[in-house]
Amino acid sequence: DSPLEFDYSAVRTLSKEGNLEEVAHGLYRALRELDDLGLALIVLDTCAEVGLGRAIMDRVRRAAAGRR
Numbered sequence: 134d135s136p137l138e139f140d141y142s143a144v145r146t147l148s149k150e151g152n153l154e155e156v157a158h159g160l161y162r163a164l165r166e167l168d169d170l171g172l173a174l175i176v177l178d179t180c181a182e183v184g185l186g187r188a189i190m191d192r193v194r195r196a197a198a199g200r201r
Contacts, residue, residue: 143170153185160189164196 145163148155167175177193180186 141176142172143167151180153180153189156180157185157189157192160192161196 143166145159145167147159147163164175179193180189182190
């Protein structure tokens with residue numbers, strides 16, 4: 134199944150235009166909000182690990198560490 138085929142109970146959009154600065158600014162807040170909802174799974178889109186994208190993906194990995 135594609136992630137787009139699921140019925141999500143909560144969605145957060147960090148940047149409608151794909152602006153990585155916006156994504157970086159709102160990432161932890163969005164993850165905390167979703168975590169507080171007690172969801173069994175959080176699915177997120179990734180970005181290219183270039184420039185700021187590298188830092189964002191590092192943050193994502195650290196946030197997910199130990200939660201699989």
